[in-house]
Amino acid sequence: MSTPTLSSLTPEARRLLESQNIELPSWAFGNSGTRFKVFGTPGTPRDPYEKLADAAQVHQYTGAASKVSLHIPWDLVDDWADLRRYAEDLGIEIGAINSNVFQDDDYKYGSLCNPDKAIRRKAVDAHRRCLDIMSATGSTDLKIWLADGTNYPGQDSIRERQDRLAESLQQIYADLGPDQRLILEYKFFEPAMYHTDVPDWGTSLLHCLALGDKASVVLDTGHHAPGTNIEFIVAQLLRVGRLGAFDFNSRFYADDDLIVGAADPFQLFRIMNEIVAGGALDPDSGVAFVLDQCHNLEAKIPGEIRSITNVQEATAKALLVDRVALAQAQRNGDVLGANGILMDAYNTDVRPLLGELRESQGLAPDPMAAFLASGYLERISAERVGGQQASWAA
Ligand code: PSV
Ligand code: MN
Ligand code: MN
Numbered sequence: 001m002s003t004p005t006l007s008s009l010t011p012e013a014r015r016l017l018e019s020q021n022i023e024l025p026s027w028a029f030g031n032s033g034t035r036f037k038v039f040g041t042p043g044t045p046r047d048p049y050e051k052l053a054d055a056a057q058v059h060q061y062t063g064a065a066s067k068v069s070l071h072i073p074w075d076l077v078d079d080w081a082d083l084r085r086y087a088e089d090l091g092i093e094i095g096a097i098n099s100n101v102f103q104d105d106d107y108k109y110g111s112l113c114n115p116d117k118a119i120r121r122k123a124v125d126a127h128r129r130c131l132d133i134m135s136a137t138g139s140t141d142l143k144i145w146l147a148d149g150t151n152y153p154g155q156d157s158i159r160e161r162q163d164r165l166a167e168s169l170q171q172i173y174a175d176l177g178p179d180q181r182l183i184l185e186y187k188f189f190e191p192a193m194y195h196t197d198v199p200d201w202g203t204s205l206l207h208c209l210a211l212g213d214k215a216s217v218v219l220d221t222g223h224h225a226p227g228t229n230i231e232f233i234v235a236q237l238l239r240v241g242r243l244g245a246f247d248f249n250s251r252f253y254a255d256d257d258l259i260v261g262a263a264d265p266f267q268l269f270r271i272m273n274e275i276v277a278g279g280a281l282d283p284d285s286g287v288a289f290v291l292d293q294c295h296n297l298e299a300k301i302p303g304e305i306r307s308i309t310n311v312q313e314a315t316a317k318a319l320l321v322d323r324v325a326l327a328q329a330q331r332n333g334d335v336l337g338a339n340g341i342l343m344d345a346y347n348t349d350v351r352p353l354l355g356e357l358r359e360s361q362g363l364a365p366d367p368m369a370a371f372l373a374s375g376y377l378e379r380i381s382a383e384r385v386g387g388q389q390a391s392w393a394a
Contacts, residue, residue: 003349004320006356013319016281017357022248022311023067023095023290024058026051026075028304032257032294041300043380048075049086050384056090057301057376061367062308063358067095069143069290072130074100080136094137096183096245096288097130102147102191110148112168113161113197120168127172134180141245141288142176143218144169145185149192149199161197166210173211183244183288184208185218188225190255201233208242216244220292221260221271222251230267231274238278238287246275247292248311257294259303261310268310269346272318281315299377305368309354316350 006014029051031044045051052068059065068087077083087094101111101123109115111123130142148165150156173182186204189196198204201217208215217237221230237243250256250263261268272281280287289311295303322341329338355365364370 004353006353006360009319009353014357016276017312017316017319017354018361019283020064020281020312020315021067021283021289022065022308023069023288024055024065024304025069025071025098025290025292026055027071028291028293028295029054029300030074033296039296041295043377043382043384044300046384048077048083050380051075052083052087052090052092054301054380055304056087056092057371057374058304058308059092061364061371062305062312063361063363064308064312065304066091067093069096069098070094070133070137070139071098071100072126072133080133084137094139096141096143096290097134097137097139098143098145099127099130101126107147109156110161110197111146112144113146113148113165115156115160115164120164124168124171128175131172131175131177131180135177140179141181141183142172143183143185143245144172145187145218145220146198147191149194149196151193153194155194158195162203165197166207169207169211169215173215176214181214181216181244182208182211183216183218185220185223185247187220187223187255201237205237205240205242208244216242216286218245218247219243220247220249220255221267222247222249222255222257222292231270234271234274234280235278238274238280241286243280243287245288245290247290248307249291249293257292259293259295259298259310260291260307261314262306265310265314266346268314269317272311272314273321273342273345276315276318276321277323281319301371301377302368305371309367312354313350316354317345317348320348320350321345 029045031038031040033039045054055068084094101107106119106122112120114120134142176182184204184207186198186200188199204217208217219233224230248260250258250260252263275281291307293307326338326341329341358365
């Protein structure tokens with residue numbers, strides 16, 4: 001395929017690319033690390049307001065990241081209406097509210113699945129507080145990822161934990177507002193090492209189906225065993241209308257939370273290809289695209305900018321797939337022809353096309369270069385002292 005230009009896109013493909021929006025995680029802007037060391041980065045935000053200010057920079061230069069997920073209690077503030085106004089003044093919005101029921105001593109043996117009813121009630125109430133925050137900030141998504149599980153066979157009843165989970169989720173679901181939904185993330189291991197209570201998409205889907213229409217699955221690319229065919233899961237969840245959100249990141253070994261598309265750009269392309277084929281790229285599809293990453297070594301705002309451009313590149317390639325020719329080749333049993341059509345799109349350099357697209361939107365063609373030239377990093381490094389740690393790594 002020759003180097004495509006903006007005019008080589010169909011009007012529909014151009015509309016989809018122009019309207020693509022990827023949510024940023026507030027925790028990407030805080031310091032994070034491993035259990036060995038958390039390195040500080042100059043200019044790291046000291047509170048949720050500064051995280052939003054940094055996220056707004058990513059949106060300013062990419063034009064494709066207008067929402068920010070918050071994590072509660074990491075991002076607690078006194079006045080939610082004020083935080084919402086602050087975001088709006090920056091030209092961004094509050095996205096999903098992530099509940100954190102994994103950092104309190106009471107949750108040692110689990111939160112929503114804990115054998116102790118009082119602790120389950122405490123965890124349900126923590127989610128109710130998240131729902132209140134959603135109402136105050138205009139957020140529509142309650143995102144639940146649980147650290148629940150066990151380390152040893154026999155430690156607790158696997159089956160009873162599922163029953164407790166179903167009951168706790170029902171209590172939370174019952175309190176959703178009319179425009180709110182619950183999205184349930186799965187992860188196959190960690191921190192629990194023997195069994196995890198929501199380890200896979202099947203378990204998440206079963207709970208969502210039992211809850212009702214306002215519950216959907218969150219797929220995090222880093223939460224699968226090596227070799228898992230993630231695009232198959234995407235296709236399957238889209239078929240039943242239950243892919244609620246996507247957490248983008250990339251991994252080499254475990255849940256590495258590295259920059260999306262850094263480890264395996266071909267996998268990212270295959271995933272975006274399934275998203276495009278399933279009609280899920282449309283902003284009205286109900287699928288939220290979110291980054292879930294931490295930047296331990298690299299600078300955080302540039303790390304998020306690179307992530308956005310990586311997703312845009314994979315998306316543009318997926319939009320270039322000749323779907324008519326592909327369907328024809330598939331019908332004809334033309335194995336190599338069909339595979340060649342996908343590979344043609346994957347091997348196309350879409351960076352000039354994306355630069356053109358940005359210019360047509362009044363943006364610089366290279367968001368990374370424009371941001372680095374702006375002096376913002378130097379300014380925050382001089383102004384902010386004592387940045388906040390992002391996450392659980394201490
Ligand atoms: C933990 O693995 C995790 O990375 C999940 O992916 C959540 O989405 C995220 O943390 C925030 O809680
Ligand atoms: Mn995640
Ligand atoms: Mn994760």
